[in-house]
Amino acid sequence: MAHHTDSDREPAGELAIRTLAMPADTNPAGDIFGGWVLAQMDVAGGIIARGVAKGRVATVAVDGMTFHLPVFVGDVVCCYGAVTRVGRTSMAIHVETWALRGGGGERVLVTEGVFTYVAIGDDRRPRIIDGASD
């Protein structure tokens, strides 16, 4: 398993979420539950996607979801997203989560994945994204 520190790479994209990992978000072993982290990533990507789609979006797929390192109670959890593809009705957003350990100096890449969102209308059906290239 690769370990990523400050010296390996910088966060890519825009900071969409910054929050604190709380005791309520733990798994039975006491570390942060991966599903909670994934939910933060989905919200972060969704905020960016909503801006691109200029309206409602739905998550249709998550690819390459990778948990590099555990997240601990007290970490400041930062989700960054970058749009990598805009299609006719869908878009792909690469989302990375970085943890500031104990709120202190160390910053580590903990998770990443590619979230695909579809612009949808009031009928919940796909809607063409304004300015889409294909």
Ligand SMILES: CC(C)(COP(=O)(O)OP(=O)(O)OC[C@H]1O[C@@H](n2cnc3c(N)ncnc32)[C@H](O)[C@@H]1OP(=O)(O)O)[C@@H](O)C(=O)NCCC(=O)NCCS
């Ligand atoms: C999102 C949804 C409306 C799409 O409907 P659909 O009938 O599958 O739509 P289409 O087949 O026309 O595909 C729409 C776009 O999504 C893309 N897409 C569909 N499935 C995909 C997948 N698994 N991975 C990547 N892209 C996908 C298509 O390529 C297409 O993109 P494009 O228009 O940019 O070329 C429908 O799948 C849905 O409602 N899903 C549930 C969404 C949801 O509730 N998410 C929260 C889960 S709790």
